[in-house]
Amino acid sequence: MNSMSMGSITWIVILGIIGLLIVLFFAFVPVGLWVSSLAANVRISIFNMIGMRLRRVKPAKIVMPLIKARKAGLDLGVNQLEAHYLAGGNVDNVVNALIASERAGIELEFEKAAAIDLAGRNVLEAVKMSVNPKVIETANVSAVAKDGIELLVKARVTVRANLERLVGGAGEATVLARIGEGIVTTVGSSLSHKEVLENPDDISKRVLSKGLDSGTAFEILSIDIADIDVGRNVGAQLQSLQAEADKNIAQAKAEERRAMAVAKEQEMRAYVVEAEAEVPKAMAYALREGKLGVMDYYELQNLKADTDMREMIGGQTPEHTVIE
Template sequence: MFDLLLNAELSGFIIIVVLIVAGLSIFFRFIPVGLWITAYFSGVKIGLFTLVGMRLRRVNPNSIIRPLIKATKAGLDIDVNSLEAHHLAGGNINDVVDALIASERANILLTFEQACAIDLAGRNVFEAVQVSVNPKVIETPNISAVSNDGIEIIARAKVTVRANIERLVGGAGEDTIIARVGEGIVTTVGSSKRHTEVLENPDLISQTVLNKGLDSGTAFEILSIDIADVDVGRNIGAKLQTEQSEADKKIAQAKAEERRSMAIAKEQEMIASVQEQRAKVIEAEAQIPLAMAEALRSGNLGVMDYYQLKNVQADTVMREAVSREIKDESSATETDHQ
């Protein structure tokens, strides 16, 4: 009996201990007491129920309190609610806090609202502050331009830029800078009378491009433009002239072929017309015997008249034959003399 009571009491004690341990585990897991202690000794005054509220809002307290501790240690006054709101909006709190710390050390005016707006706009606010402190070099690809004498110039430039904090939201990016510098290079080379002018004075490109104010409307401020390389390319003018000459030649050939085709067609038309006339003559000649026979039957033509007509025809044929023989003999004589 005593053993049964002892076993029952031991079992009850074990169950109580298990329940206590489970309760403490759930308590410490749901309520970040350790994080609250860390914040308290780091100088961040935050209530324990505030951390519980973050848990209820499904916000990881570590992602809020750790950056808040870093900002407090750096001397920044940031409200925990503002950090949580930015986190819920999808922002990167660590980048915002790092950017604020870096801007304060570099004496750059950057408010918490500006940093949050830049971060939510999709830009790396911490990198933007770094570029403001340490200017960035953007290298353009090879840009081809043609001077007035038809020679191609291939140039590559290095653009030193500094981030403009005020224009980071809504300002154009690096691609716009590269495109505008490329346009300036093409304009400068294209306005040069000779390509040698560009080769002798590459800084002419830099001065012209800088005077155009290419950084307006962008998130950067152009500090300098340096021409890294200038090369001579193809003779575009000569190539264009050659291509134009070849095109003119083909056009002339096409027109000549058209005229030849028209001449052949006209010749064939004339041949067909002559053949048609010959056919009519032959047809008319075929009617002559019939007409003469009809004239003889009707008495309109006598027998003697008919024989006289035949004699005239025979005499005409003889005269044509004699004329041809005389012409052939004269041609042979001229050939012998030659």
């Protein structure tokens, strides 16, 4: 009885181990994916899929895009897709871009598409933009004509992706900056803002002729002026500011001249006071030397007193005082 129970336990353990091995086999080996590839007539060996597992590559990320590519008539290999996956690329996006370009008649090789994807650009969106151009609208660009009137110009730019320049080409920001520079240059070279308002298409023609898409990832198809608004009279404002500055300079110079005149006047007054201070000394010397008599001195005092009285009657403050 004991031997029979031991044998049953042994068989149960063996069956459990076999079942576990089967579960692990189907979990590690993508049998379902292998069957799908066979049904799609895409020959990938089961050992190749096991190798993907060992290389830490998800087989579904390689097999499903490969099936899609083969059904679309693209001749892609497993090693190409796996190498792009290991490099950090989006395999499914690259395959979709190749299918879209093949349907649109655009020549795009796998190596080029993989390089665009690894460069950080969306290769599928680039192919779509090559087929269906994108419209970019600029913000209001402020430009001043030669007559001093400011114009606010808004433009719509139709661009198409250039697949040959996607790697290393400048983006939308560069295109918008160049267009803004072209608008400022064109308006600034106009004699009057009225010329720009009458012929807004001149801006488009001049800007488009400058080849602003050079070195960018886009090809500019057209530039259309969406709106032009008249802004400030910058010339008048500058003239007003210049006049105000000239007035301040003139006032400063006038104040400087006035201060110099006041200083000169005070200096002259000082000379007068100094000279008047010498008068009593001179008169005293004349009296001592006998050159001035007493009667002459009193007559001079009377004359000064009469002069002071006349000035007081005239409403003026006497400038001379009686010499003692």
